[in-house]
Amino acid sequence: AQSVTQPDIHITVSEGASLELRCNYSYGATPYLFWYVQSPGQGLQLLLKYFSGDTLVQGIKGFEAEFKRSQSSFNLRKPSVHWSDAAEYFCAVGVNFNKFYFGSGTKLNVKP
Amino acid sequence: DGGITQSPKYLFRKEGQNVTLSCEQNLNHDAMYWYRQDPGQGLRLIYYSQIVNDFQKGDIAEGYSVSREKKESFPLTVTSAQKNPTAFYLCASRTGTGSGYGYTFGSGTRLTVV
Numbered sequence: 001a002q003s004v005t006q007p008d009i010h011i012t013v014s015e016g017a018s019l020e021l022r023c024n025y026s027y028g029a030t031p032y033l034f035w036y037v038q039s040p041g042q043g044l045q046l047l048l049k050y051f052s053g054d055t056l057v058q059g060i061k062g063f064e065a066e067f068k069r070s071q072s073s074f075n076l077r078k079p080s081v082h083w084s085d086a087a088e089y090f091c092a093v094g095v096n097f098n099k100f101y102f103g104s105g106t107k108l109n110v111k112p
Numbered sequence: 113d114g115g116i117t118q119s120p121k122y123l124f125r126k127e128g129q130n131v132t133l134s135c136e137q138n139l140n141h142d143a144m145y146w147y148r149q150d151p152g153q154g155l156r157l158i159y160y161s162q163i164v165n166d167f168q169k170g171d172i173a174e175g176y177s178v179s180r181e182k183k184e185s186f187p188l189t190v191t192s193a194q195k196n197p198t199a200f201y202l203c204a205s206r207t208g209t210g211s212g213y214g215y216t217f218g219s220g221t222r223l224t225v226v
Contacts, residue, residue, distance in 0.1 A: 009152070032213065043116075043202055043217035044155075051213070090154060097206060097213060098143065098162065102154035 002027045004093050006103035013081050014111045021076040021106050023091030032094030033074040035065055037087045038105075044090060050074065061085070086110045114139045116218035118203050123223045125190070125197065133188045133221045135203035143206040144186040145215070148172060148199045155202065161186055190223060198225050 003026045013019050025031065032051055036044040048059025055067040065076045074091060091103040116137045125131045137144065143162045147155040157170030161180040175194025180186055190197045203218040 004154075034214075036217075041121075041220065041222070043118075043219045044204075044215075045217075046214055049214060094213070098145075098160055098168075100145075100155075100157070100215065102156075104152055104154045 002031075002093060002095055002099075002101050004091055004101050004103040006089075006091055006106050008106045009104070010107045010109065012109040012111060015083050016080050019076075019078045019081045019085070019108070021089050021091075021108070023074045023076065023103060025072050025074065025091075025093045025101075027072075027093060027095060030069065033065075033067060034092040034094065034100075035059065035063070035074070035076045036090045036092060037061075038090065039087045047076070047089075081108075081110055083110045083112065116203055116205055116216055118201075118218035118221050120221060121219070123221055124226050125223060127225055128192045130189055130191050131223065133190070133201055133203075133223070135186045135188065135218060136184055137186075137203075137205045137216075137218075138184065139205055139207065139216060140183070141205035141207050141216070142183070144180070145204040145206070146170075146176070146178065146186070146188045147202045147204065149202060149220075150199050158188065158201075197223055199223060 005024045034049045035047040038044050047063050050057050050067045088105045088107045090105050093101045119134045145160040146158040159178040161167035177189045201221045204215045
């Protein structure tokens with residue numbers, strides 16, 4: 001069965017520090033991969049997505065993610081975190097156009 | 113601006129009542145989705161519709177019903193059969209099928225049973 005694992009429930013980083021949020025998936029083929037961000041009480045905003053090609057993808061707000069097929073991972077990174085990045089981040093796997101599997105989310109706290 | 117509008121933002125329901133959550137989109141997307149979000153569990157698919165007058169059950173459809181009479185609208189009814197309805201509900205629509213494929217989400221409705 002398909003699954004998405006975000007092993008870190010909460011992460012705290014200092015403003016200006018680098019960030020890496022982990023995501024591992026279980027799926028037989030290469031899926032469509034997404035990262036979304038959610039502010040409290042709000043919907044999800046797409047940060048970036050991977051379908052094929054270059055395994056390092058750039059997204060909005062200075063985020064990037066790298067697809068590593070051998071590790072079934074799609075980790076999200078940002079070189080320098082801003083206080084406004086505090087939110088919950090969700091990794092998602094698209095198995096087909098109507099089947100999206102979400103991880104349980106990672107809450108990011110940013111220390112001043 | 114195009115987007116998805118969910119209403120109301122907060123909804124309170126007494127036990128035994130049915131309630132309907134509204135979802136409207138002006139993106140001209142064919143496919144629409146309802147997700148339920150619980151703390152620490154990510155999002156789970158309730159129902160989806162790929163075209164008007166057609167919809168399919170998702171992973172947790174029991175206790176919910178939907179309709180798709182118009183392309184723009186995909187309301188979700190939480191029935192009294194749903195034993196634990198308190199949650200955050202998100203509506204989404206899908207664009208594209210190739211590399212342009214992606215979901216757009218509404219801002220959600222928080223349902224609380226009182």
